[in-house]
Amino acid sequence: MSITELSPPVSTPLFERMTAAKKAEVVRELSDLLGARYVLHTPYDLMLYEYDASIDRSTPDLVVLPATTEEVAAILTIAARHNVPVVPRGAGTGLSGGAIPIYGGIVIAFARMNRILEIDYDNLRVVVQPGLVNLHLSNALNPQGFYYVPDPSSQRSCTIGGNVGENAGGPHTLIYGVTTNHVLGLEIVTAEGNVVQVGGWTCDTPGYDLTGLLIGSEGTLCIVTKIIVRMVHVPEAVKTMVAIFDTMDDASNTVSEIIASGVIPAAIEMMDGLILQAVEADTHAGYPLDAAAVLLMEAEGLSEAVAEQVDKIVSICNKHYARSVRIAADETERQLFWAGRKNAFGAVGRISPEFYVQDGVVPRTRLPYVLRRVGEICASYGLKVGNVFHAGDGNLHPLILFDSQIPGEVERVRKAGHEILAVCAEVGGTITGEHGVGIEKQEEMALIFSEVDLRVMQQVREAWNPQQLLNPGKLFPMPGRCADMKEL
């Protein structure tokens, strides 16, 4: 959602840009391997791959579209021989710059590896390729009464491979967990081009839980070429509620009390006034324009259990002065409620040329305090902010509105974002709940992890990707870039 050229690193780059001669040689080798039409290297073709949904961008030297694991392995072997970095890319919907090739090199796009390879309903397993679109998996399972749980808002376009890279979440991960709780095994290609299976079809594979370690490693440890996931039965009953509040505090206190009371709904989403106005202009979901906050909540499971949950939730909402609580009458209304939420980011595009989204998580009991601080911080920089987020697990998504044409605005946005994450860290939270660190939050890693913590994590990268051939310059603070953080 932006057009800000990445500031060049201050220290020596990890990789030099490819020379024309080297690029020609790599293009030739990869074309021999994949066929010329699956190797993109002209400026026109590459432009599409220089950005994702984050604030940064950088152009790759070439983009390849492999169709098989063997081709991916061969690509990595060629890349290693020429010492050219490789960055995997799903649909480019990532919000932290994970798919941005900072130093150029090769981007592997998985659009051609998008198949479901095997479905086993008895054992509730599905094997998919990384380029499969998240929603397409659930669509394929729905007729038999099953679905795949993690449902990022971008699920119509984002891929399962990208979800694995970022350990993606979504509104419905409150009871069922995020990507890592739904993946049992992977086929990976290592930095040296070996194809290795980790985890498997069954649970408790002897040895270190490499699957768990690799999920959320943001493409910095291996390239994933196959994913074994768990499917879940579609619930019998789903009830979606919308509660309207006149103050943010009432809404956040409601969330705290719902969690504390032991009711764990399938989803609790919060939207504030600014977001509501944007959403209404866009989707006409029927949210009141004068409300301070809305909670969108969903209870699902057996109809008896759902009925009880709904009663409890409604009474907690009322206790905290909800102006009204509406229960979706039918599936159409339910879809409308959700359309408002899932299109919220897009809707904000109507009221601001650009926005910057943060992804901090805080203990749910601290939501009222942190939301207040978010408002104060943005106000102090003269920026508008809207909040639309997974309140049930304390996962904030403040959207800071801006216009990069205004001089100095981008810097103010970055500073406000940093301060918001500092508040999240200060109350015992974290800097990212589901979007990943990528480029965007490298420096902020130091807000929650000590030097020792970070060094220990980097041992893993040293063990498996010592030359940083895979997605270089991501995830950890870069010594060189601290300088330009301070400059801002």
Next chain:
Amino acid sequence: MVEIETFAATIRQYAPIAQLINEPDELRNYDVDGFLPRLVVIPDAVEQVAQMVALTNQQGLKLLTRGGGSRISLGGIPEQFDVLLETTKLTRLLEHEAPDLTCHVEAGITLAALRAQLATKGQWLALDPPDAEQATLGGILASNASGPKRFRYGTARDVVIGLRVVQASGEVARSGGHVVKNVAGYDLNKLYIGSLGTLGVIVEANFKLQPFPTSEHTILLTFLNAADAMQTVINILGSLLVPSAIELIDSRAASDMTDFFGLNLPTNGYTLAVNFEGSVVAIDRQLDEMRSLARQNGALLGDDLSGEAQGQFWDVVREHTQGSVTCKAVVLVSQVVPYLQAIEQVCRRHELEAAVVAHAGNGILYIELRPGDATSRLVEAITELRLHAQEARGSLVVERCPIDLKRLISVWGEPGPDFYLMQRLKQHFDPNGTFVRGRFVGGL
């Protein structure tokens, strides 16, 4: 190598209050597969653990960590080690953020002690391995111990949100954090869980918690054959029912439980125990549907359990996964029936007896083989059973066995093609081999 007395003296200097044991008589209580440590250290603060590990590393000594010792028999035979570090004095519940459904504990607290403290606020940690009185949380995490309710709640990897781990250097590193959703940095929690102390010493953990269910009920069903029982399980998996545990108990295991624990289980055929938690109306409806599903598959309806009898039943089931020779085989749920047949054939061929208790909904079978001293027959049977499990896309780990048998088999099975990736991790996390080798997969 440094004399252990000198080493003990050094430790005393740094941590005057840590308990040290070096009397030969007392050391005998700390036997691990026939090896005795030269020194036992029982620190009572995280900083002391860190110092202890640092000193051990500096002196080029080998260290083995244990909690309550309930799972010390898991794993291959260790190489000779010098220091046994016991975490049982790190027992504090550091934080219980009840409104946020999270807690933060020191790793030496036992599961039973933690449960008691969480219960005061109506919450629990959804892990139910055996030996709650003895097992420490650190040990449970290091050995990735689990129980029947993993069917609903998952395992340690699903409930741990943060860890503090003493590294081989003695530095203390955090991974994850205090909040329930977190993707900052590599998910090292997953790496430490189940790594059996080969990468570090877990000293603190953060968990997400569950509220107590309003109500809980167990239904017992008897089937004449395994096929009908497992068909019922597959039907449950494909249905709307949401049980917390589905346990399959074969006739030998049932008869053991009846003989030793006074449970009254039918000792022919297979018993299926299905546990439901939640609101009373939701449970009642599920029990109805469960019964009709069971009838369709030819079950005889047994007792219903609730209250104390139910608690006792599940305790006995859990303890029953710990015979003197017990293998944990994991296969696909659809392969449990052929696997049970394979067990029978293999046992018949080698004149052995098997008693099986299975987390049927997860495809996990605990197979107790008898007699435990038929070493050479057991070696052959285990090898064959492992092969069968691998053919069913699974694995077999010998979780408990006498030392004579352990010398002759690989308890984890041969490492797979991903082993070199594991070796590289071990090399980077513990370059001097301070955390004693030999016990984990491939001798890590």
